[in-house]
Amino acid sequence: xxxxxxxxxxxxxxxxxxxxxxxxxxxxxxxxxxxxxxxxxxxxxxxxxxxxxxxxxxxxxxxxxxxxxxxxxxxxxxxxxxxxxxxxxxxxxxxxxxxxxxxxxxxxxxxxxxxxxxxxxxxxxxxxxxxxxxxxxxxxxxxxxxxxxxxxxxxxxxxxxxxxxxxxxxxxxxxxxxxxxxxxxxxxxxxxxxxxxxxxxxxxxxxxxxxxxxxxxxxxxxxxxxxxxxxxxxxxxxxxxxxxxxxxxxxxxxxxxxxxxxxxxxxxxxxxxxxxxxxxxxxxxxxxxxxxxxxxxxxxxxxxxxxxxxxxxxxxxxxxxxxxxxxxxxxxxxxxxxxxxxxxxxxxxxxxxxxxxxxxxxxxxxxxxxxxxxxxxxxxxxxxxxxxxxxxxxxxxxxxxxxxxxxxxxxxxxxxxxxxxxxxxxxxxxxxxxxxxxxxxxxxxxxxxxxxxxxxxxxxxxxxxxxxxxxxxxxxxxxxxxxx
Amino acid sequence: xxxxxxxxxxxxxxxxxxxxxxxxxxxxxxxxxxxxxxxxxxxxxxxxxxxxxxxxxxxxxxxxxxxxxxxxxxxxxxxxxxxxxxxxxxxxxxxxxxxxxxxxxxxxxxxxxxxxxxxxxxxxxxxxxxxxxxxxxxxxxxxxxxxxxxxxxxxxxxxxxxxxxxxxxxxxxxxxxxxxxxxxx
Numbered sequence: 001x002x003x004x005x006x007x008x009x010x011x012x013x014x015x016x017x018x019x020x021x022x023x024x025x026x027x028x029x030x031x032x033x034x035x036x037x038x039x040x041x042x043x044x045x046x047x048x049x050x051x052x053x054x055x056x057x058x059x060x061x062x063x064x065x066x067x068x069x070x071x072x073x074x075x076x077x078x079x080x081x082x083x084x085x086x087x088x089x090x091x092x093x094x095x096x097x098x099x100x101x102x103x104x105x106x107x108x109x110x111x112x113x114x115x116x117x118x119x120x121x122x123x124x125x126x127x128x129x130x131x132x133x134x135x136x137x138x139x140x141x142x143x144x145x146x147x148x149x150x151x152x153x154x155x156x157x158x159x160x161x162x163x164x165x166x167x168x169x170x171x172x173x174x175x176x177x178x179x180x181x182x183x184x185x186x187x188x189x190x191x192x193x194x195x196x197x198x199x200x201x202x203x204x205x206x207x208x209x210x211x212x213x214x215x216x217x218x219x220x221x222x223x224x225x226x227x228x229x230x231x232x233x234x235x236x237x238x239x240x241x242x243x244x245x246x247x248x249x250x251x252x253x254x255x256x257x258x259x260x261x262x263x264x265x266x267x268x269x270x271x272x273x274x275x276x277x278x279x280x281x282x283x284x285x286x287x288x289x290x291x292x293x294x295x296x297x298x299x300x301x302x303x304x305x306x307x308x309x310x311x312x313x314x315x316x317x318x319x320x321x322x323x324x325x326x327x328x329x330x331x332x333x334x335x336x337x338x339x340x341x342x343x344x345x346x347x348x349x350x351x352x353x354x355x356x357x358x359x360x361x362x363x364x365x366x367x368x369x370x371x372x373x374x375x376x377x378x379x380x381x382x383x384x385x386x387x388x389x390x391x392x393x394x395x396x397x398x399x400x401x402x403x404x405x406x407x408x409x410x411x412x413x414x415x416x417x418x419x420x421x422x423x424x425x426x427x428x429x430x431x432x433x434x435x436x437x438x439x440x441x442x443x444x445x446x447x448x449x450x451x452x453x454x455x456x457x458x459x460x461x462x463x464x465x466x467x468x469x470x471x472x473x474x475x476x477x478x479x480x481x482x483x484x
Numbered sequence: 485x486x487x488x489x490x491x492x493x494x495x496x497x498x499x500x501x502x503x504x505x506x507x508x509x510x511x512x513x514x515x516x517x518x519x520x521x522x523x524x525x526x527x528x529x530x531x532x533x534x535x536x537x538x539x540x541x542x543x544x545x546x547x548x549x550x551x552x553x554x555x556x557x558x559x560x561x562x563x564x565x566x567x568x569x570x571x572x573x574x575x576x577x578x579x580x581x582x583x584x585x586x587x588x589x590x591x592x593x594x595x596x597x598x599x600x601x602x603x604x605x606x607x608x609x610x611x612x613x614x615x616x617x618x619x620x621x622x623x624x625x626x627x628x629x630x631x632x633x634x635x636x637x638x639x640x641x642x643x644x645x646x647x648x649x650x651x652x653x654x655x656x657x658x659x660x661x662x663x664x665x666x667x668x669x
Contacts, residue, residue, distance in 0.1 A: 005667075043562045119592060120660040162592070279577060280602065354577075354602030359629065361595045363603070372561035373575035373606050411597050425600025431601065 002227040004195060005071035005216070007446045007456060011091075012044075012065045012076060014063040024049050028064075028078060032096060035446040040096035041047075047080055060478040065113035068123060068216050069093075075142060077103060077125075078112040086113070086130065090144050104140035107149065112138045116158045120174065124155040124164050137166060138178060148176030158217040187391040221413055228444060228474055238351045269329040269344055270306035271298050272311050272320055272401075274351020280369040285436045288351040288467035289401065295465065303331060309349070312370040315381050319424075321347065328393035331428055342440045342468050343478055345428060347397030350469060353402030353415065356380055365415040381418055389423040398427040399478070401469040405429040406479045420481040428478040429475060430471040436461045440468040442476045489576055514572035514610035514622040515565050517542055520575055521624060522562060528641050530631040539628055544613060547627030550616075554641070555594060555632045556586040556665065563606060573622070575606030581668045584638060584661055589654050590663040599668075605629065639665050 001011045011031040016024055019272045026047050033039040062079035069075045073093040088103035088111055104112040107130030116124045122141045128134070137153040140146045144435045162174035199275035221228050271294055274287040297304040298339040307322065311317040321327075329346035356378060366380035375382060393448040398419060400406070406416040406429030411419075414431035435445045437459070447456030461467070471478075512520070521542045529535030530549055540546035547641045560578025576609055580603045589616070593599055615621035633641065639662060646658035 023666065070663075072667070119664075121663050130543075162590070163580070278564065352602065354604060355597060357603050357605040358607065363595065363597060366604070368604060371564050371577075372566055373573045374568075375564045375606070378604065378606070403602060407598070433598075 002066055002068065003075070003219065003444070003446075004067075004074050005069035006037070006073060007071075010074050012066055014061045014078075030066075030074070030076070030093060030098065032093070035448065042093060042096055042098050044076070044091050044093075044098045045078075045080075045100065045122070047082060049082065059375060062111060063113060063123065065111065066218045067117060067123065068221065069142060070117065075110055075114055075123060077114060082361035092142055097160060099438055101142070102144035104138055104144050104146045106136055106138050106146075106150075107134070108132060112140060115155045116164065118158045118174070119162045124158065126154055137164075139164070147174045150176055156219055198211055198327045226474055234390075240389070255312065255316045266301045266303055267332075268325060268327055268346070269294075269302055270320065270324050270327050271305055271344075272307040272317070272347065272351075273308040274349070274367065275310070275370045276310050276367070277352055280352065282352070282436075283461065284463055285461055285467060285469070288463070288465050289350045289436070289469045291350070291437060292466040292468060293342065293376060295350060296342070297329075297332075297344055298484040300332065302332070303366065304329075304344075311349070311351075312372075314369065314383045314386055315374050317349075317369065317379055318388065319404040322388055322391045324391070326391050326393060327396045329397070330395050331397045331399065331426075341426060343399055346425075348399040350401045351401070353405040353470065355404075355409070363409065363412070365404070365407070365409065365418070367415055368402065379415060379419075381413075384415075384418045384422045387419065387422050389425060392423060392425055396425055397424065398425055400427060400429040401434060402429070403433045404431065406481065407431040414481070416479070420483045424483045426483070427481045429481065430446075430476065430478055432476055433472045434469045435459075435472055438466055438468070439463055439471045440466075440470060441469045445470075445472055492581075511621060514574065515562070517610055517622045518565070518574040518576075518608070518624060519562060521634040522560075525557065525629075525632055526557070526637060527575065528633050528637045530628065531535075531641060543628055544611065544623045544626055545626035550628070550630050551586050553586055553630065554638060555630055556584060556591075556635055556638045556668070557603075557632050559634055561583045563604070565610075568609070571609040571611050572622070573606075574610055575604060575610050577602060577606075578606045578632065579603070581635065582664070583644065587654065589642055589657045589661050591657075591664045597666045601663070605632075636663055636669050 002011055003009050004390045011033065012028070013031065014028050016026050026049070026057060030042040030044045032042055065077040066198060067075055069092060069467050073095065075090065075092050077088070077090045080089065086109065087110065089100065090103040091098045092102050106112050106127030106129070110126045110130050111127045114123045114125040118124055118139070122139060124139045126136060127136045128137070130483065135152060135154065137150040137155050138146060139389045150166070150172065153170070155164050156167050157165040163179065163220055164172050165182065166172065169182050170178050171182060173179050217227055232415050271290040273290050276282040276286060287308055291306065294304045294306045305324070309320045311320055327346040329344065331343050331345050331351065340358065344468050353366055355363040356366050357363055364380050366378040368378055368379040400416050400419070406414050408414045414429065416427045420427040446459065448459050449457040453456060492604065504539050509543060519535035521539060524535060524539050529539050538547050557580050560576055563575040565572050565574050579600050580594050580597060581599045582591050584591050587658050610622045612620050642658050642661050646655055649655055
């Protein structure tokens with residue numbers, strides 16, 4: 001099963017019907033299931049064979065090679081045994097229908113199983129010559145035309161320039177020409193590479209993962225390899241009740257009289273929110289997410305501010321760190337979901353994140369504290385030095401809930417890493433976009449329906465608690481960034 | 485014809501009576517000038533000679549047109565302007581989906597950023613200068629940044645290039661780019 005870029009789950013199936021002693025009928029279908037469980041049963045291909053000695057023996061079916069076709073549907077390949085030989089097939093699905101196209105032809109006639117979708121919408125897969133057992137990497141388009149073939153190679157990552165990186169570490173351009181070699185290790189959602197030992201110390205940079213290459217740029221569709229295509233920046237697809245930044249600021253400042261509880265028997269936590277924005281107005285979502293975290297912390301016996309502190313400038317952020325008592329809270333999972341679920345640190349921030357475009361291809365990771373123009377409204381490499389750990393306990397940690405706050409970009413540090421370096425404390429953040437939901441389970445945001453023209457309808461944000469900022473990736477965990 | 489002329493006179497007299505004098509043309513504010521640039525840029529203004537002239541007129545030192553690549557974005561919006569002395573700091577934010585390399589018309593991610601990432605372009609100023617008529621006008625300090633087009637404007641541009649090129653490679657690239665842009669839309 002995969003979850004394709006159009007948000008539907010696709011489950012291929014094959015079965016045989018044994019109803020007479022003359023022939024046996026075979027059927028290949030595909031279930032297309034939406035998030036509500038509604039489904040279409042797509043008939044892909046039917047074929048018949050004369051019965052054998054045992055007319056009702058369980059037949060052997062081939063592997064179904066199934067991959068997303070961007071956000072338009074799927075492409076699948078399969079193999080049948082007909083007329084005394086293997087026959088290769090390929091189909092493209094759009095909506096609830098499937099169209100047969102010519103199957104890509106690999107050396108020896110073996111089935112080509114799609115593995116990646118390349119930047120230009122073509123596919124790169126694997127094939128094995130049934131006669132010799134030799135393996136090939138095969139690039140082909142959605143019509144089944146083979147573009148190029150590389151022997152003894154397996155595709156791993158599609159790159160944004162239209163090329164691909166093989167399991168050998170050899171990089172190939174869009175024509176299959178070898179262009180270089182890299183040391184390929186396991187790559188994570190952060191874009192960092194890890195050696196087999198798997199320890200954080202084994203992290204190697206720069207990264208090579210090209211998230212923008214396609215909906216399916218790596219084996220399994222994403223760094224988790226769980227067969228799910230992923231969309232980008234989902235929180236910005238959701239609709240919220242917009243909030244007036246000035247009114248919100250006034251309300252929050254009024255409510256901060258009782259900021260930190262005086263009962264400090266347990267660990268102390270400080271919850272911060274950024275402004276909701278103008279063009280990308282998050283409404284009350286940041287505040288509601290902070291209130292949700294506060295309620296959970298209180299239940300666990302910790303002390304936290306029930307009214308989040310609004311930080312509209314870097315000065316606000318710095319003042320909040322030093323002006324709200326001694327912060328001792330570490331990261332404590334709020335639910336049994338552990339680190340896959342919502343977490344709160346001694347200081348937890350809810351707000352917008354992204355990159356500042358400095359021109360000339362230079363981008364710096366930042367927290368966007370306010371929709372006002374000016375560097376003082378963005379926490380970034382140039383002003384992170386204003387933050388102080390004077391009131392942070394040695395075990396205090398920081399959590400940043402903001403889009404891509406934990407995403408290293410090429411050799412550039414994420415804002416999470418920069419804050420960790422400055423405060424000498426561990427910072428937890430997510431390397432992906434965030435969205436808002438009453439269910440904290442990390443998962444890809446899926447459409448809740450379709451408009452008449454087929455465009456997706458995204459979930460509307462609730463205006464009540466509980467509300468969580470949810471990473472847009474199935475099962476993705478917050479990443480710890482250690483000071484260095 | 486005469487009736488229409490008479491109506492215009494009545495309207496003008498009425499306006500003068502209401503304001504106590506002739507209506508003067510309003511000088512666009514710094515924010516207006518920047519908004520005008522954002523609108524022209526998002527629709528591909530930098531890619532035509534007429535559009536470039538209009539955009540260049542909004543800048544103190546526009547420089548020369550930059551046709552290395554097009555950044556493809558959503559419509560985005562302006563940041564709240566911030567006065568700094570005699571200047572007004574302005575900026576825009578948008579979601580960047582990718583870039584189209586020119587003249588190859590090849591679509592790819594922007595410098596390793598994930599598509600759909602939120603980007604702030606926040607380092608421009610609008611300053612007061614003396615205009616051609618001797619009055620004070622707001623202009624953006626140059627040079628003009630790289631072209632930032634909405635997805636729809638980018639599709640229109642690529643379609644136009646595709647229709648007018650004889651280069652098979654560019655046509656092929658344009659087809660792929662159009663497919664990618666339509667997915668985003």
